[in-house]
Amino acid sequence: MISIRKEQIGDEEQIRIVNTRAFGQPAEANVVDTLRKNCLAGESLVALDGDKIVGHILFTPAVIEAERKEIVGMGLAPMAVLPEFQRQGIGSKLIRTGLDEMRKTEQPFVIVLGHPEYYPRFGFVRASRYGIVSQYPNVPDDAFMILVYDQAALAGVSGIGKYRAEFDAAM
Template sequence: MSIWYAEFQQRAATSFTLFCAIRAPPGQRQYAVYHGCCEGKRASVRLFALPRGMIEFRPEAPEDRAVIHAINQAAFDGAFEAELVDQLREDGLFLLSLVATIDGAVTGHVLFSRLGVILDGRAVAAAALAPVAVLPEFQRRGIGSRLIEEGLAALPARGITAVFVLGHEDYYPRFGFSPELARRFESPFPVDAFMALELVPRALDGKSGQVTYPPAFGI
């Protein structure tokens, strides 16, 4: 999947710098930066190579909190998701909070938090995936997908065996989420939008169960 980003910097009225990075197949150029100078209808562009590893993923740090709030607010055009993250952090319910950075600047965020799940009378070590947010100018470049993949890969080491998500039925199945797997759990959500994923085989084997979201979700 191609991952690229663009940044526009206005330099007076006649010049601009456009940074564009592309993840290419092995052996091909990985990244490029375009510098353009425009005078009236004339424009010139120069191409430069950039080093690999421009997009990085890491756990959030205390100094990231303000920008994580801003990213969620911008991505969802509202305050709910940003305040949800803040409240879950305050309540001590974080399991994994990851950020995506480009040249050290945080551009995306995903949160996995503790989720109460009971199946056939037994507790399941489960996480809720929500929210995942990318700055609007960096969206549709695969950053959100990479954040989800990085998080799912890290959760088993934290003892998590299953993940639940409420989201678009055409998006989350690509990561292995299944609405069928979630239907054995009581839920107020549309059946096709509420999905589950087993991180450990047969973690959700059973007949019926309940999922209890923390109060911060307002469910």
């Protein structure tokens, strides 16, 4: 039985292992460790099988830089499930729990850079529909997505969707 809870002190090493094994490299785990030090805002959730951490998802503040204003919402990244636990619905459970929290905390939007076949099932659409593009060059149009909770806040806003600078190290 898989349960989801917020990250707690003492989870750091297992979260590192989950990200490193899921991505097959340490870059994303390093970003998570850096963000833990630098950024108190956001949400970090873990998926547990008993007391073993098998999945992790992180939301940190992200901005849309428009011509005359900047809107702050959240960025989903990274998300990781241990390879032997993938395709069992754990990633979906992490996303749904995280998005519930984003809605409750009244985030105007969540951006994600990821698999275009995966995120639309949670309500994400291409960010380009809103005239929003990724800060990173060479990102395919369908891979940069947004879920808008506050349509009014986004009305007439187009520009660059930006994750925190710590993510640059993994790009």
